[in-house]
Amino acid sequence: MCPKVLTFLLVASIQIYTETYGDDFTVMSILKDYWENTPRNWVGADPCGGKWEGISCNNSRVISMALAGVGLIGQLSGDIPSLSELEDLDLSYNTGLKGSLPPSIVNLKKLRRLKLVGCGFTGPIPESIGSLELLESLDLGLNRFTGKIPPSIGNLSKLVVLDLFNNLLEGSIPVSSGTTSGLDMLVKAQHFHLGRNRFSGTIPNELFRSDMILIHVLLHDNNLTGSIPSTLGLVKSLEAVRFEGNSLTGPVPSNLNNLTNVTTLILSNNKLTGPVPNLTGMAYLNYLDLSNNSFDASELPSSLFNLQALTTLVMENTGLEGLIPPALFDIPSLQTLILRNNKLSGELDIASSSSSKLKVIDMQNNSISFYSETPERRNKGIVILVGNPVCEHAKATENYCTVPQANSSDTGPPEKCVPLHCISDQISSPNCKCSYPFRGVLFFKPPCLESRNSTSYEHLEEESLMRSFKLHELPVDSVVVSFPKEGLFGYLESNLSVFPSDRNHFNTITISEIGFVLTLQTYESSDTLGPTYFKGDPYPYSAGEPTVPDKLSRTGSLIGAVAGGASFLLLLLLAGVYAYRQKKRRERPSEQENHFAYLDLKNSDSFPRLKGASCFSFDEIAKCTNNFSEANHIGTGGYGMASLSLFSCPALVYRGMLPTGQLIAIKRCRQGSVQGGPEFNAEIEVLSRVHHKNVVNLVGFCFERGEQILIYEFARNGNLRDSLSGLSGVWLDWMRRLEVALGAARGLAYLHELVKPRIIHRDVKSANILLDECLNAKVADFGLSRPMDNSELILATTQVKGTAGYIDPEYQKSLILTEKSDVYGFGVVLLELVTGRKPFERGRFLAAEVRSSMDREKDVFNHHELLDPNIGLDTKPKGLDKIVDLAMKCVQENGSDRPTMGGVVKEIENILHLAGLNPDAESEATSARFDEASQDDIPPSLREEEISLS
Numbered sequence: 001m002c003p004k005v006l007t008f009l010l011v012a013s014i015q016i017y018t019e020t021y022g023d024d025f026t027v028m029s030i031l032k033d034y035w036e037n038t039p040r041n042w043v044g045a046d047p048c049g050g051k052w053e054g055i056s057c058n059n060s061r062v063i064s065m066a067l068a069g070v071g072l073i074g075q076l077s078g079d080i081p082s083l084s085e086l087e088d089l090d091l092s093y094n095t096g097l098k099g100s101l102p103p104s105i106v107n108l109k110k111l112r113r114l115k116l117v118g119c120g121f122t123g124p125i126p127e128s129i130g131s132l133e134l135l136e137s138l139d140l141g142l143n144r145f146t147g148k149i150p151p152s153i154g155n156l157s158k159l160v161v162l163d164l165f166n167n168l169l170e171g172s173i174p175v176s177s178g179t180t181s182g183l184d185m186l187v188k189a190q191h192f193h194l195g196r197n198r199f200s201g202t203i204p205n206e207l208f209r210s211d212m213i214l215i216h217v218l219l220h221d222n223n224l225t226g227s228i229p230s231t232l233g234l235v236k237s238l239e240a241v242r243f244e245g246n247s248l249t250g251p252v253p254s255n256l257n258n259l260t261n262v263t264t265l266i267l268s269n270n271k272l273t274g275p276v277p278n279l280t281g282m283a284y285l286n287y288l289d290l291s292n293n294s295f296d297a298s299e300l301p302s303s304l305f306n307l308q309a310l311t312t313l314v315m316e317n318t319g320l321e322g323l324i325p326p327a328l329f330d331i332p333s334l335q336t337l338i339l340r341n342n343k344l345s346g347e348l349d350i351a352s353s354s355s356s357k358l359k360v361i362d363m364q365n366n367s368i369s370f371y372s373e374t375p376e377r378r379n380k381g382i383v384i385l386v387g388n389p390v391c392e393h394a395k396a397t398e399n400y401c402t403v404p405q406a407n408s409s410d411t412g413p414p415e416k417c418v419p420l421h422c423i424s425d426q427i428s429s430p431n432c433k434c435s436y437p438f439r440g441v442l443f444f445k446p447p448c449l450e451s452r453n454s455t456s457y458e459h460l461e462e463e464s465l466m467r468s469f470k471l472h473e474l475p476v477d478s479v480v481v482s483f484p485k486e487g488l489f490g491y492l493e494s495n496l497s498v499f500p501s502d503r504n505h506f507n508t509i510t511i512s513e514i515g516f517v518l519t520l521q522t523y524e525s526s527d528t529l530g531p532t533y534f535k536g537d538p539y540p541y542s543a544g545e546p547t548v549p550d551k552l553s554r555t556g557s558l559i560g561a562v563a564g565g566a567s568f569l570l571l572l573l574l575a576g577v578y579a580y581r582q583k584k585r586r587e588r589p590s591e592q593e594n595h596f597a598y599l600d601l602k603n604s605d606s607f608p609r610l611k612g613a614s615c616f617s618f619d620e621i622a623k624c625t626n627n628f629s630e631a632n633h634i635g636t637g638g639y640g641m642a643s644l645s646l647f648s649c650p651a652l653v654y655r656g657m658l659p660t661g662q663l664i665a666i667k668r669c670r671q672g673s674v675q676g677g678p679e680f681n682a683e684i685e686v687l688s689r690v691h692h693k694n695v696v697n698l699v700g701f702c703f704e705r706g707e708q709i710l711i712y713e714f715a716r717n718g719n720l721r722d723s724l725s726g727l728s729g730v731w732l733d734w735m736r737r738l739e740v741a742l743g744a745a746r747g748l749a750y751l752h753e754l755v756k757p758r759i760i761h762r763d764v765k766s767a768n769i770l771l772d773e774c775l776n777a778k779v780a781d782f783g784l785s786r787p788m789d790n791s792e793l794i795l796a797t798t799q800v801k802g803t804a805g806y807i808d809p810e811y812q813k814s815l816i817l818t819e820k821s822d823v824y825g826f827g828v829v830l831l832e833l834v835t836g837r838k839p840f841e842r843g844r845f846l847a848a849e850v851r852s853s854m855d856r857e858k859d860v861f862n863h864h865e866l867l868d869p870n871i872g873l874d875t876k877p878k879g880l881d882k883i884v885d886l887a888m889k890c891v892q893e894n895g896s897d898r899p900t901m902g903g904v905v906k907e908i909e910n911i912l913h914l915a916g917l918n919p920d921a922e923s924e925a926t927s928a929r930f931d932e933a934s935q936d937d938i939p940p941s942l943r944e945e946e947i948s949l950s
């Protein structure tokens with residue numbers, strides 16, 4: 001075949017590749033590597049076909065990413081904007097997501113909902129956000145964004161929700177002028193949540209227009225000045241207006257009374273003057289707070305008495321004086337009345353209005369001189385008159401002369417069922433189903449009480465939330481709100497748990513929707529609750545999956561038949577017992593050491609005996625890392641993040657020194673990600689029997705106090721990727737590179753050919769090749785390794801794993817894993833050594849690029865642009881052609897056309913020999929040792945591969 005045809009075919013096949021998987025595939029792979037704690041089922045090549053948790057697609061393009069509360073750690077990568085079909089992006093409640101919102105977000109032209117509530121974002125909101133024409137919901141609340149509101153947000157003509165609540169934003173609220181845009185242009189908007197920032201200046205008159213359909217205007221707890229604009233009275237659709245906690249002055253405009261749909265009006269903690277406003281027009285008003293203003297001293301305005309829907313009236317320190325009008329107690333719905341620090345006088349006479357629903361009357365520090373409490377009244381609710389003349393006489397021992405102490409309500413709702421004792425971290429829901437609840441903190445203004453019996457704050461809140469979730473058709477079984485405690489800004493704080501109904505855990509989409517319902521602060525179905533907001537905790541998504549990986553459970557019957565049902569059951573049982581102990585220990589924090597798993601390792605016949613690796617106590621490890629100090633934290637990369645075969649956990653890596661002076665690298669599973677013992681043990685069992693000069697050595701492990709820790713020898717010179725990119729400061733000349741290649745090849749050949757059962761590394765890449773103090777290569781992180789049986793092939797029933805740019809195309813198509821997949825990865829590493837480039841960069845694969853260059857011109861030295869200038873290009877590096885030849889053979893499309901790792905070792909030895917360097921001829925026999933274990937020593941969980949083939 002002539003070269004031209006070949007090139008054409010190659011280009012065509014690259015195009016087909018790109019069309020099949022789209023760029024989205026690569027972007028998602030990059031994100032997967034870039035973020036920590038991505039969902040555990042993010043494996044395989046295709047995020048769409050593979051049903052990755054939280055990812056929805058249309059025609060192989062990613063259109064939605066819902067990852068609320070996953071516990072993601074990282075930043076918003078500059079790669080996200082390549083997902084050009086994305087419509088929904090919800091990364092809320094991932095407090096580990098930090099950094100800024102990249103201006104390139106503007107490339108997500110189809111984005112309709114951007115939700116980043118409750119993360120750790122900082123920096124300004126990019127001006128470019130105003131170009132996302134289709135945006136309907138912009139939720140950036142509960143972050144630490146700084147700077148001003150970009151006026152361009154006014155261009156988002158479809159925007160319904162603008163949530164910037166609780167950030168560090170400053171400056172004035174932008175409105176349009178001749179040349180610039182502003183928030184007044186958002187005629188579709190229903191929610192302006194701008195509370196709790198540092199906005200200053202006046203609330204512009206132009207902000208409100210009669211053609212707006214706003215229902216929430218929340219500007220509370222800022223530094224706004226000036227008066228309340230009368231234009232607010234034009235927005236007839238308003239339901240909640242909150243301006244509290246600013247420095248607003250002047251009178252309340254009288255036309256607010258035109259806002260007939262308002263249910264919540266809070267103007268407290270300002271410097272408002274003039275008369276207490278006449279609000280008779282607000283027929284649905286149920287929550288009114290006018291406290292701490294400088295209104296004209298006056299009697300309680302009679303206009304209030306007409307408010308039929310009013311349940312909560314708060315007018316603390318509002319200049320009220322005169323007698324308490326009995327009509328106040330005729331407000332039919334009133335439940336909470338707080339009139340502290342005024343000058344109200346005379347008699348408090350509630351008895352005459354027997355129909356009153358009042359539960360709380362707090363009139364501390366007034367001038368009330370008489371109150372006669374009837375037993376009937378006492379049963380109905382609390383009256384507090386501390387600081388009034390009526391409590392000043394010597395024998396003032398009445399209930400109403402003390403401030404009652406809040407204590408947790410003893411009368412919970414009657415139990416509907418017998419609570420279950422659940423395993424692992426599951427919790428028995430109020431309906432007595434074991435499941436994983438979505439939890440977080442619910443902040444709310446003191447709500448009002450309904451006239452229902454034996455219900456208290458939290459139960460009302462629960463009912464209201466349930467109604468909301470039902471209305472949105474969310475699969476919620478039940479809700480638990482804890483007894484509230486006092487929080488900041490006059491909020492109460494309760495812990496909220498939302499339990500799933502149809503399964504024992506929520507999926508990411510539902511968490512996203514629950515989060516949205518809670519951030520909207522609109523409980524359509526409720527007429528009793530005060531303002532609320534919510535901050536979610538990470539959700540234990542992966543906990544909901546079975547303890548044993550899918551594959552194992554699917555092949556369970558086979559294993560049962562071959563290995564004997566009993567041992568499989570034993571494994572499950574041990575996993576269960578372990579999980580149960582874990583839970584017990586968390587419940588009882590009295591740090592009892594758990595030698596349970598350790599003992600299993602040593603004594604139980606069901607586990608292999610370990611050779612080489614020692615068991616460390618947690619204290620020993622804490623000591624040699626200086627208590628896991630920040631200074632010893634060497635990151636998550638390198639040996640870092642990869643998931644182990646059966647046992648996987650996102651890990652942090654620390655450096656430490658043993659009392660013997662040996663440097664070690666400590667890979668510690670993140671808290672909360674620790675898994676069942678059998679997988680961990682199986683992993684140690686394999687690792688501890690692998691000994692080769694070019695393979696990173698497992699020094700030990702620790703498995704106690706709920707920790708899972710692996711301890712490796714420390715490679716002082718970091719990894720090959722970092723030295724090629726100049727990050728580690730280690731410079732490799734051409735000869736060094738050949739030696740590194742030889743070392744890594746020997747390590748892999750050992751794993752393939754000498755270890756029994758043989759090991760396929762599965763994630764060969766430059767980042768997994770470490771360099772010790774003598775620049776010896778050490779293959780590390782058998783993150784994805786699987787032991788092999790003696791046959792040539794392994795049918796990988798799991799999905800394709802690996803790192804973009806290194807994945808064997810044959811394996812990707814056939815899902816058949818062979819050693820040749822490692823050979824492919826190694827070929828790419830060789831190309832990195834030659835070019836210094838990354839295997840996948842700016843949408844281009846290194847292997848394909850070198851191949852097409854080579855097809856055009858055989859002599860690689862003529863492709864100067866491809867070669868790494870750091871290897872010195874004055875003269876042709878010795879053996880360059882042969883190395884590139886070898887690399888090209890390794891990255892052949894068909895595995896059968898590639899050499900074996902043993903063949904690769906021989907070829908590199910030859911090349912080094914020809915280049916005049918005598919490769920150290922240390923024979924495998926002396927440099928390598930493998931502690932053979934009989935097949936019986938291998939736990940069933942590791943034998944499944946061959947079993948499923950048989």
Ligand SMILES: *[C@@H]1O[C@H](CO)[C@@H](O)[C@H](O)[C@H]1NC(C)=O
Nearest residue numbers: 198200201222223224225247
């Ligand atoms: C609010 O604004 C005033 C006047 O501009 C300023 O003195 C004060 O420091 C500001 N307060 C905050 C919390 O920013």
Ligand SMILES: *[C@@H]1O[C@H](CO)[C@@H](O)[C@H](O)[C@H]1NC(C)=O
Nearest residue numbers: 213235236237238260261262
């Ligand atoms: C007031 O609320 C009612 C009921 O929700 C609604 O039908 C009506 O359109 C609202 N009024 C305005 C002016 O939006």
Ligand SMILES: *[C@@H]1O[C@H](CO)[C@@H](O)[C@H](O)[C@H]1NC(C)=O
Nearest residue numbers: 233253254255256257258259
């Ligand atoms: C709104 O209120 C103002 C003053 O209170 C009044 O003059 C005006 O007629 C009202 N507008 C409507 C549309 O009801």
Ligand SMILES: *[C@@H]1O[C@H](CO)[C@@H](O)[C@H](O)[C@H]1NC(C)=O
Nearest residue numbers: 257278279280281301302303
């Ligand atoms: C309050 O306003 C209503 C109409 O908006 C009016 O009828 C009533 O007289 C006013 N009440 C007082 C006390 O000003």
Ligand SMILES: *[C@@H]1O[C@H](CO)[C@@H](O)[C@H](O)[C@H]1NC(C)=O
Nearest residue numbers: 379414450451452453454455
């Ligand atoms: C409490 O309320 C329920 C309905 O809300 C009612 O059936 C029950 O009789 C009430 N109990 C008492 C003691 O008032």
